[in-house]
Amino acid sequence: MRKGVLELCILAIIARNEEVYASNILEQLKDAKLIVVEGTLYPLLTRLKNEGLLSYRWEESKSGPPRKYYKTTCLGERLLNELTTGWQELVDAVDKLMSENYNQKEQ
Amino acid sequence: MRKGVLELCILAIIARNEEVYASNILEQLKDAKLIVVEGTLYPLLTRLKNEGLLSYRWEESKSGPPRKYYKTTCLGERLLNELTTGWQELVDAVDKLMSENYNQKEQ
């Protein structure tokens, strides 16, 4: 049932950009009305990196501390595809359930 | 982010039937390709009942132990509406994120 929606969103955001850093991802999530807090995102990024789904490089910034620029690995792309399919299936299933107006009584 | 999808599905199933009991709900979830196990459903039903979202009555069965027939309360209907809206918003947000092909670099 649990489908890792947030994981999907984050992989999608990273995949569609050349490279992004965490605060950047937070902004893009916010733009899409998906509110996520730092305490959720950072551990998740670390997990995805440890699982080989993401890679990153450090880059100095002129306006603050250095940033970790993430991009998806080959494995990450593959998971993104799988999660996308799973998400679509969930949406279809719930939509089906919600649209049916069946009135089953005793069988 | 957390949207209680399963809660939504179960409320929807109970609302669209006159009355249903747990095993019945499991079947309908299965029909919709939403696989859920007993150990997930029963505690959730109890929680929803304790929160005043569901009510039930016992009914004897000729083919086994007695059944708890659930139906939604007024409060349950209201939550169903809210969860439905929330779900639709989540689907829209994710779809938007997935369909956009924007390629933002350094800003």
Next chain:
DNA sequence: TTTAGTACCTTGTATCACATAGTACTAAAT
């Protein structure tokens, strides 16, 4: 040298959903 802004990290906690095991009732099989 303090304050504000940006960026990353950690710890603790609540909730969700599963796995597993158990109780209790009826009906059919031995």
Next chain:
DNA sequence: ATTTAGTACTATGTGATACAAGGTACTAAA
């Protein structure tokens, strides 16, 4: 008559998810 199978509900323990809250560290402006 007692065991076995099927149905239905319940309880306990566990892992994963996401949040709250607080902390570190860098730069630039007041």
